[in-house]
Amino acid sequence: xxxxxxxxxxxxxxxxxxxxxxxxxxxxxxxxxxxxxxxxxxxxxxxxxxxxxxxxxxxxxxxxxxxxxxxxxxxxxxxxxxxxxxxxxxxxxxxxxxxxxxxxxxxxxxxxxxxxxxxxxxxxxxxxxxxxxxxxxxxxxxxxxxxxxxxxxxxxxxxxxxxxxxxxxxxxxxxxxxxxxxxxxxxxxxxxxxxxxxxxxx
Numbered sequence: 758x759x760x761x762x763x764x765x766x767x768x769x770x771x772x773x774x775x776x777x778x779x780x781x782x783x784x785x786x787x788x789x790x791x792x793x794x795x796x797x798x799x800x801x802x803x804x805x806x807x808x809x810x811x812x813x814x815x816x817x818x819x820x821x822x823x824x825x826x827x828x829x830x831x832x833x834x835x836x837x838x839x840x841x842x843x844x845x846x847x848x849x850x851x852x853x854x855x856x857x858x859x860x861x862x863x864x865x866x867x868x869x870x871x872x873x874x875x876x877x878x879x880x881x882x883x884x885x886x887x888x889x890x891x892x893x894x895x896x897x898x899x900x901x902x903x904x905x906x907x908x909x910x911x912x913x914x915x916x917x918x919x920x921x922x923x924x925x926x927x928x929x930x931x932x933x934x935x936x937x938x939x940x941x942x943x944x945x946x947x948x949x950x951x952x953x954x955x956x957x958x959x
Contacts, residue, residue: 761785761797768799768808771851775842776803793895798856805856807838813850814895819843821891822852829956834877880954885909893957896921906950911940 765782772780781802788796794809809819823840830837839855886902886909899917903909915936923933 761787764797767810767846767849768797771808771842771844771846771853772799772801772803772806774844774846775853778803806841807854807856808851809854810849810851813845813848815892815897816845816850818892818895819850819852821889824889825887825891825956826854828954829877832877832880832954834880835873878953878955881951883952885952886913893918906952907944907947910947911943915940 762785765785768782768785769780772782782799783802784800786798786800788798788807794811796807796809799806799808811818820843823843826837826840829835830839836857838857841853841855843852844850884902884904885906887900890900891898896918899913901913903912919928919933919936922928923930
């Protein structure tokens with residue numbers, strides 16, 4: 758069983774790297790979340806932080822996540838937690854963010870959230886894609902721009918994942934071939950839309 762108190766020196770070290778001063782860790786609580794990172798709430802002498810870390814198998818994962826969060830934050834459509842820092846310490850990669858406390862849910866919460874999400878999606882550009890590649894879980898994904906959204910979905914998302922699954926013998930050749938036959942039908946199933954800024958974990 759992982760003991761969060763054993764990681765206190767690690768947290769104090771990365772907080773020093775990030776803020777350039779000694780910060781005392783007072784309490785660490787594990788937070789449930791994704792399957793590839795450990796997420797914790799760290800209470801310190803200088804406030805509370807949300808920290809994710811992993812074993813640095815993809816050293817640029819948190820850098821790219823931070824860049825994506827900053828793009829979302831600049832829209833001012835939703836509250837996006839501030840990234841204080843990211844990096845590598847020993848054999849661990851880490852991301853340090855503002856910790857956002859749960860608030861009381863008001864009656865107009867979902868309406869406001871929907872309006873904010875619509876505002877986020879109103880941010881568009883010429884092509885589908887992003888100026889840098891990133892990850893889906895621990896797997897790299899290409900964001901090289903394509904003008905058509907269905908083509909982007911097939912070539913940058915579905916076909917690479919199906920190909921990887923076939924390569925790893927996670928799916929049969931029959932199922933892989935069924936995917937290949939399915940892709941051309943998507944244009945008749947999914948309506949054409951302009952590119953929209955979004956975040957998969959939102």
